[in-house]
Each structure stands twice: as structure tokens, then as C-alpha cells.
Amino acid sequence: MTAPDAKEKTSGSVSMVRGVYWASDRQESESHERGFYSSASDEAILGQGRDRILDIAEKHIRRIGHRKTTVADIASDLGTSRASVYRFFPTRAAINSSVCGRIINEVAEIVFAVARMDAPASKRLVDLLNVLHRHSRRRLVEERPIHDLLVAAMNERWATINVHNEQIQTILTALIREGLQAGEFHAEDADDATRGVITAFLPFFHPILVEQRVQEGEDMAAAARAQIRFIMRALDKSDGRSANVDPTSNGA
Template structure:
């Protein structure tokens, strides 16, 4: 299990933190059974056995709870991607693993649980903070691999690094986004291999 993201709001002590965790756990189960859109904060309050007002002491809205669930999901995906990248020794292979694990980890999480997919889809459509931060971290991971590959002489150095990072990120992006992913199923098996080979050809020194 990867690290769990806690809210950006300042923690009010360990007991508060436990209550938040408890609410998020109950909400995850409730959303995944009844769906995110259909569930209200009242439903959640009933499910956890707290008053609605008490829940609002910890989260300002249903979306705030959804954001935390989403952040946890994205953290899991990210941890899987990082683990896959770390298994490889050389930057070209790291890049291949990154493409492969991006597709596999995202697909597994989003299709395993149709209801969680619904939260992830809202997050992607409405550009929730958690999604933006996740995309930024993925870009940084990519940039690290590219820098390492440039230093090792595996990758060309003529193109400005920023440009290379952005272009490869654009190639990868459809496979990070649950909405886009849902529409790419036809090619899901070949895509990671084909795209990483193309990208590696574009990087040859």
C-alpha cells in the first residue's frame, strides 16, 4: 500500500486525523457501492453514524471527500509507476516501463472499480487539485528519466529539455486520464510498446 494523502487543511491533532481517515474509508466504500454522483453527505453521515454537521467539521463538501479518495487512488497509481521505473537500470528501459505501467496501473484501478472511475472522471473533467498535482509529479518523473538519459549519452541533447518533456508527456497523457483511457481500449495492448518505441526513436542521439 502506498502513502496516503491527507488534506491540505492543517491537522487538528491525531484524533481528528483518525476521524478524517474513518470518514474517507466509509465514503470510499459507500461511493463504490452506490456511486459518487448519487451519494449525498447525508447518506454518508448515516452510513458512518455521525451527524451531517460533524462531517462538515472535517470536510467542507462531498467534493472535498471525493478529492481525498481521488488523491489516494492517484498516489497508488504513482507508486506503482515509480516502482516499475525503479526496477530498470537504464533510462531507455525506464521509459519503456513508465509507458507500460502508466497504462496498466491506470486501467486496473479505473476498471476494477467502476464507481471509483466515476470519481476519477469528475476529477479529470473538473480539473481537481489532486489531478493537477498528480500530472505535475508524472511530468517530473519523466523529466528525471530524460535528464539521466542525456547524462548517460542515451538520449539526444539538441532539443531543449522542456520541449522534450512536454512532447513526451503529451504522448503519454491520454493514458493517464480515465476519460481518455476509456476511449482507447481498442489499442490498449499495443499502445505502450508502440508509443515508447516511437519516443525512443525520437530520442536517439
């Protein structure tokens, strides 16, 4: 879910800014009464509350979608008031963005793990592209409310999506640079090669483009395999067919 004009970062760490926190007034008062309301305990309590509210929000979004999920629904499940939720999440959109961040961070972590595998850069690149395609297609087919959430994030340019795009581009650039240094790939510039790979493969992992192609009845698995072969040839790999481009070949 990246875009060809995403700005490159220089570090390859995979991290995602999670949502803001929540804690009930009761937790706060109890902590004061016990006399251990230190910054460390405060952070732990607030962190637990943040994760709890996002757990509940994600459960509702997966079941009925982000547009139908309300702060009242979340507050009811938490056993608190809407005011308590709004105290730390200024809008429902902030909750949606944080849930989105959780979901795409899972993909980013998998992509990062693939990029760090002990294998030739060419194989890792193929596996990485397969992971991006498979997750996008699976969400469309099996997790439609999550797919719709990501489509909204793309259309509205949420900050979480922008961070994710930059991370994926950074990982791809580092991987292509490794391939160039090892003599597996041939290109004048790793950054230019990365932009070319993203542009060529965008229709196979951008949620909106994937949905369009599926609606048109295209065999996405076969098309993805063909496009990966094209990308590998464009990177001047000796034989694009020697790499396993089957989207089911990698279990990530």
C-alpha cells in the first residue's frame, strides 16, 4: 500500500505509531490513593488502557466496519462513558487511524522479516512482493471491513498510511541495494529502481487497484506471477523464471 512518490527514509527499522491512550478516572484515583502514581506506573496504566480501547474498536470494525462503529459502542464494551474515551481520542477518526496503524504494522513487520531472511536478495524480493499481494487480496476477500478501512485511509491520506508507505519503500530500497552490491541486480540507482518496482507492482497490492482488478474478473494470482517475472527481468536478473514467483510459496 505504498505510492511511487513516497518519500524515502534512511533507516530500515519497522515501527508504527500506535494510538493515543485511555484510562478511567477510577484507575487514576486509585493510583493516587496507593501513593505510587509515578511516571512509570502512569505510563503502564495508560498503555494498558490504550491497548484495551483499540482491542475493542478493532473487534467492532472487523464485525460491522469503521463507518458503523461508534464511540458509544466502544465505551459500552469498556464499561465507561463516551467522555472518557473522548478525553484521550479527540475524534472517532483518531481511533480508526490507530486501528489502521495496528493492522498495517503487522504487514510491515512481516515484510521486514522477509527482507532480513538469509537468502539471496532476488529471492527475498520475490517473497516480499508476494507477501504484499497476498495480504491485500486476502483482506479484500476475507476481511472486507478491514479492506474498506484501508481504502478510506488511502483516499484520505491518513498519517498512518504515509508512515507505512515510507517504511515499505525504505525496506525495498535497502533490499535492492543489497542485490546491486551482490551483483544480482543491475541498475544505475537503487532509489530509481525502487520507484520502478513500486510503480510496476502497485496494481497488485494497492487496495483500491486490487479491488478494481478483481471486479473485472482478472486472474490476480497469474497476473502477479507474470508481473514479478517482468520486474525481475527489469532488474536484469539472469533468468526471471529461476525465482519462485508463486504467491503461495512463502508462508508469511
